[in-house]
Amino acid sequence: MKIGQATIKDIAKALNVSSSTVSRALKDYPGISDETKRKVKELADKWNYRPNAVALSLRKSKSFTIGVIIPEVVHFFFSTVISGIEEVAFMHGYNVILCQTNEKLKREISSVETIISNQIDGLLVSFSKETTNFDHFKRLIEQHYPVVFFDRIPNLENSVNITVNDYQGAFDATKHLISQGYKDILHLAGPRNLDISKNRMNGYMDALKEAEMPVKPHRIIECPEGVQEESFKICAKVFKEQDRPDAIFANNDMAAAGAMRGVKSLGLKIPEDVGVVGFSNWQFSSMVDPPLSTVSQPGFKIGERATQLLIEMIEQKGDEPFTPKLEILETELLIRGSSVR
Amino acid sequence: MKIGQATIKDIAKALNVSSSTVSRALKDYPGISDETKRKVKELADKWNYRPNAVALSLRKSKSFTIGVIIPEVVHFFFSTVISGIEEVAFMHGYNVILCQTNEKLKREISSVETIISNQIDGLLVSFSKETTNFDHFKRLIEQHYPVVFFDRIPNLENSVNITVNDYQGAFDATKHLISQGYKDILHLAGPRNLDISKNRMNGYMDALKEAEMPVKPHRIIECPEGVQEESFKICAKVFKEQDRPDAIFANNDMAAAGAMRGVKSLGLKIPEDVGVVGFSNWQFSSMVDPPLSTVSQPGFKIGERATQLLIEMIEQKGDEPFTPKLEILETELLIRGSSVR
DNA sequence: ATCGTAACCGCAATCGTTTGCGACAATGTG
DNA sequence: CACATTGTCGCAAACGATTGCGGTTACGAT
Incomplete structure (x- = not known):
């Protein structure tokens, strides 16, 4: 009364046939009598036979x-x-x-x-x-x-x-900020060795260029970790200065969330004083206050x-x-x- | 010049020995000459031999x-x-x-x-x-x-x-709400067939009992789905009534987040008018406004x-x-x- | 010269399944 | 009655690795 581990051999032995016959009977190969097929299938069913996937892998190299x-x-x-x-x-x-x-x-x-x-x-x-x-x-x-x-x-x-299309997503996001009247957009960038970070940065830059706005190197700050604290600190500092940006486009939502906290901690209001757009549409982004605009990736x-x-x-x-x-x-x-x- | 798929047989053939010898040589079995071991290992290394895990699984049933x-x-x-x-x-x-x-x-x-x-x-x-x-x-x-x-x-x-310890977590959460002076705590419960939901509900009820507060059946509302909209609608309705609760203990953070939105949509303030505690410490819970108190599960x-x-x-x-x-x-x-x- | 004894290695079975080929019987055909 | 055909089925090899047992050498001892 084996469960789940009866093998073809067991069935063969019990029915006094060869394993080949059992194998073929189970797959309705021609050349096996209906009677044999019936008996094999019955017993296979009764014993809850399941082919051993490992043996199959070995045999078929798949x-x-x-x-x-x-x-x-x-x-x-x-x-x-x-x-x-x-x-x-x-x-x-x-x-x-x-x-x-x-x-x-x-x-x-x-x-x-x-x-x-x-x-x-x-x-x-x-x-x-x-x-x-x-x-x-x-x-x-x-x-x-x-x-x-x-x-x-x-x-x-x-x-x-x-x-x-990270490039396009970043382009759209930046363009959106521009269309909302923001004039000085900070980019919190991702790790430099990832293409996705580069593409997002390029989308950001091209959107500025298209709008004939200057691309300022000091407005692109790398956040290699992508954790909240990182962008929190950066923004808490950057936005304290006289000549501060009025918007943020972040490489991902986590950075954006940290940035929002950093900006808020200075008493600045979102979106009135500072606009923020993130990237990825993380689960939390619709729940922060205010809800975070973002680029959703499928x-x-x-x-x-x-x-x-x-x-x-x-x-x-x-x-x-x-x-x-x-x-x-x-x-x-x-x-x-x-x-x- | 095989890479990654040389087998013991290949090595055996190339060195004119049997597979058994190769197998033993590779594992430093006694009874194999150092010379043979050297040659086998060298070739195995050169051909980047990796044992076939599938064959091993079959042999050892592991x-x-x-x-x-x-x-x-x-x-x-x-x-x-x-x-x-x-x-x-x-x-x-x-x-x-x-x-x-x-x-x-x-x-x-x-x-x-x-x-x-x-x-x-x-x-x-x-x-x-x-x-x-x-x-x-x-x-x-x-x-x-x-x-x-x-x-x-x-x-x-x-x-x-x-x-x-769902029970204890729920107990602690409810007790905390009580200690903050909330008097009428709504429980947004989980699916009834899950023990974890029952345990959390029991923790909630026992905390009330311990504080000699009444356990009111209509203050326990099931949210089987656990999605935001569900609890949003429930709270938008329940908190509109005259005799409304002044706190919420939710079966999970998602429900809590929806509840917060529902409560806020009525103009009520959190935590002044309504206190909220969730469960699970989802990633977003520290980022909502105000940050959501919750029970963190390890x-x-x-x-x-x-x-x-x-x-x-x-x-x-x-x-x-x-x-x-x-x-x-x-x-x-x-x-x-x-x-x- | 014979035997014992190491040292070294190969044979073959095993895990469970598939599959080409051949074997055998029963049946049909001439 | 001899032969071919058809229907059923088994043998054995294969996938890759392991391992008990036995075989083959070479060597020294007697």
Whole structure:
């Protein structure tokens, strides 16, 4: 009365047939009598037979499992991406193995090792802030191993990438602030080695240029950590000066939230004295006071689309290399209280 | 010049030895000459040999993988738990397979199936809101399959459980409101079939009793969804009446946030007119206005501890059943602006 | 010359499943 | 009656690694 671990061999022995017969009977192969099929299926059902996925993986060198390498799980954007990944993977019968790098390169490399030795069918990657050398991914791509980069994408030949239009999002956000009459917009920038930070900064700068407003280097301040305290301190200082900005475009909502606190701590009012726009539409942004205007990234969609692409690659027959790709999903500017006066 | 997929056989063939010799040489078994060991290791290194984890799983019926079944990934509390799980699993050389149920029983059952057929070594479970029948878990436990329930724990014989002291957290929160002079405290309760909701409600009621305040049934309103709009509407209505409460203890922060908006929409002031305390310390709760007092649950710790317990169970030799357990972690009341006048 | 004894290594089974090929019987055909 | 055909099924190899047991050398001892 085995449960969940009866094997084909057990069934074969009990019915006095060979494992091949059982295997074929279960899949309705021709060449097996109806009588045998019936008996096999009956017993398989009774014993609650489930094929051993590990044996199948070994035999077929396919595990129906995809790996996800992600900087952090506790992050609203990434968790929505994971959710999208999980949905599509589940629909297609794939499992998801999760590796969190905590923004550490070493951990990322070790995760790639794990992935390889576990016969995982493909990989979804958003690399860590520390990652500047991509050899560990390059090797995979050269071997035609299915990899899709999302959000943070590398500059690698023949890679498949999906990201959001950070440039446009930043452009729209900045333009919106300008249209609201703000004249001196501070940009709280992200880590310099991430393309997404650069793109957002460029969007910011181009929006200023388009409006024929000066791009002042001292109005771009890097917030490498992206935590609240960082931007709080920066703004508490910058906005105390005589010649202060009258608006903020932040690289992400967390920085924007810290900035809002910093500005408020000086007695300045949002949005009357200072307009603020963030990036990513974190869960809290609609709940702060005033509600934070932000650029929403389609996290769930990214996860979905990245997984679709990956599964297509996995299931593509033959040995041809994958066609390199770069898909860019559009952002959406959510205008709320923090930037409308 | 294979990379990442050289097998023992390949090495054996290249060196004209048997696979057994290669296997033994790589693990420094006695009975292999130093010369052979050297050659084997050299080639293994050159070819970047990595043992095939799938083959190992099959041979040893152990996969060094643990499964996590969780209602939702996009949820601050659960994402911190996942993070804790991932940390400890990684430290011990285990992989993490993630299954999100989206609060659906059907999906949960299907995930359990997957887990079984994938030879996964053990399971961490927080079940869905729909789950009232636990047969799919019961079977596992009866087979002495390692399972640890966390946060939402079932009433099952011989199960291993870890959760937080919801009762005490709710008790503390309510007592705090009372000590601030609030006289009529509304409880926005959670789904009735979850023990955690019941425990929180009991904590609320006992705190009232201890203060010799009446427990009024109409001051306990269920918010099964736990989304903002739900509690927003409820509070926008309840607080419009003449005989209105003067404080709110919510089953979670999301409900509390909606409640705050509902109360504010009527022109009432927090904390002067109405005090509010939430539960879970979601990321946004310190950023709303005023900052939300809440009960913080040690999500990361739960994940860590649950995984430790699970790995101990997995690595416990022998067939003895696991000793049932119930570990309760303490919560911490975070007093912020929403409840101090 | 014979035997014992290390030292070193290979054979083959095993984990559970799939699958090409061949075996055997029953049946039909000439 | 001899042969081909069809319907059923089993054998064995394969996936990659491990491991008990046995085999082959070379060496020294008797």
